Amino acid sequence: MTKALAMMSGGLDSTLAAKLVKDQGIEVIAICFKSYFFNEKNAERMTKQIDIPLEVVDFSKEHLEMVKDPKHGYGKNMNPCIDCHAMMMKYSGELLKKYDADFIITGEVLNQRPMSQNKSALNLVKKESGFKEKILRPLCAKNLEPTSMELEGLIDREKLLGISGRSRKIQMELAEKWDIKDYPSAAGGCKLTEPNYSKRLRDLLENKKNPTENDMELLRWGRHFRNSDKCKVISSRTKDEGDIITSLLTKDDYIFLADKYKGSLVAIIGDPSKEDIELAAKITGRYSKGRNEESIKIKYGNFNTDLNDFIEIKPASDDIINKYII
Template sequence: MVEEQKKKVVALLSGGLDSQLAVRMMQSQGFEVSAVAIKTPFCDFDCGRGCGFEIRERADALGVNLKTVYLGDEYIEMLKHPKHGFGSGMNPCIDCRAMMFKAAKKHMDEIGAEFIISGEVLGQRPMSQHGPALKTIEKESELEGYIVRPLSGALLPKTIPEESGLIKRENLGMIRGRTRRSQLQLAKEYGIENPPNAGGGCLLTDPAFGIRAKDLFKHTETPTTNDIDLLKIGRHFRLDEKTKLIVGRNKDENDMIKALALPNDLVFYAKDHVGPNAILRGDNAESHSKFCAGITLRYSDAPKESPQAVVVEKNNGAEKSEILTSRAEEQDYLKYRI
């Protein structure tokens, strides 16, 4: 007798607990789950033990195949004018989720899956997880009726898989709101040890990062992923409409500044003292170079008393010069801090 092939579903998998529980719920009902992880320029996907590492670990523990989809230029383009606006930071949660589900839909069509699941919980997040927002996300991703949210499914309208008998309402959860008691109880039942916190490492929800991102999009018509990677590090100073300085705060950031420097960028560091690397980017970089040398010196171990040499590199170190200057005074540069 030939064993009946399991029906397939696609899961949007984050590093958090809720999406893992959604996968376990579907596996316990006999579905074969294939996972999709979404990477954007604004998550910490590849930073050490960032969410990408966590997701790969979770996928292995759950025994599911994992496909990673990178939303790069199209995500940046969406961020210029998100159709459904921003949250409290610069987070376009509804448009973002719709893009994620579109990517999952593509995978669903490729493997012949029946529907898509996610770990979303009704009322957990103010912008994207209330009833009308969930419906909007389905409509925008062209998945009306085909997104199942197992943790809150019994509180939500019937989906097509439910109407067709693929899943039963009594097997869906009734979790609502921000408390995690029910999820932690489920994790215990499914044998998920050391359950992680809620998923989502999106920098756009961080207010301080949001201010930097807004400044970048205001002054740069189409930011690149390189511009966005620079947003993640250092102290930022907006010197004029077209020029910005970023000063490293530790060795890792200094290394990143060197790695991200483009041929026309100016990179500064104190010649004879321990201190930061700083990167000056923009059309008017040359005219700000002495001022930026002084700021670089201010964050170094250089003494206040006497002028010191600051090295200026261009063309990735191929061109070098020196500026002899004194440390900048805080009242002269802090007004430019983003």
């Protein structure tokens, strides 16, 4: 029986591509990649809807190294889509033997994304992967040259599609036809496409050559501020967010709380100077119930210790917030 590995992002296109191939009587196994910037949650939900098994590949560390210096550069934000897709295809190609599979399928659509899914980019990704003869794009196959899988009869080209462009009309019609529901938006899933997250990531990589897993996770939470290359200030926006941030701190980090007012939990990650501590205290005051006071007391200290140090400050003004926020 013919078998295919479906690169499954968890979006609608990759789900439809897998379903289209499965309906030809081909066994399909979904492969989802997990990194610091995206996870398998959507893929888990979508593969259940089309009843195919899912294998998750965690390539976080290798992916981060590529993101630091992608061969083909970034998209609008910190998204190195060409290098990322090629990397996933390479991993998938190396899994063909493990799963005794014949080829790889992806949900890419010709010209859906002007920079990373034009014909030149699609061909480049195939070439960079090292497995270009094993890659099939079922949703736009009729707009591309026939693959060896089609020519050899492993799959019927006439039952594949010729979608092109940015319209989602055909995909949404197929989703309704196949009763595929609750799918994420086309832009969702990858943190690297988000402008604010990309600014934080760029700042982190510029100031810390080898970030830890906690550093990477902290990028998702709170408001981030930078005064020096030795440390960063993070302010929680909700209690739940504060709990998540504290779960990622170490004994070397600092926390700040307004002494007599409810408000944000503020943390310093790194080695702070006196000026950094003063800035963190001002930010703590700003995001507390005492924000309009001329002077309030802030308590602080190393994480998981009694907060026995105090500093009197005036809460940060808009100018200070705007100057240091990332």
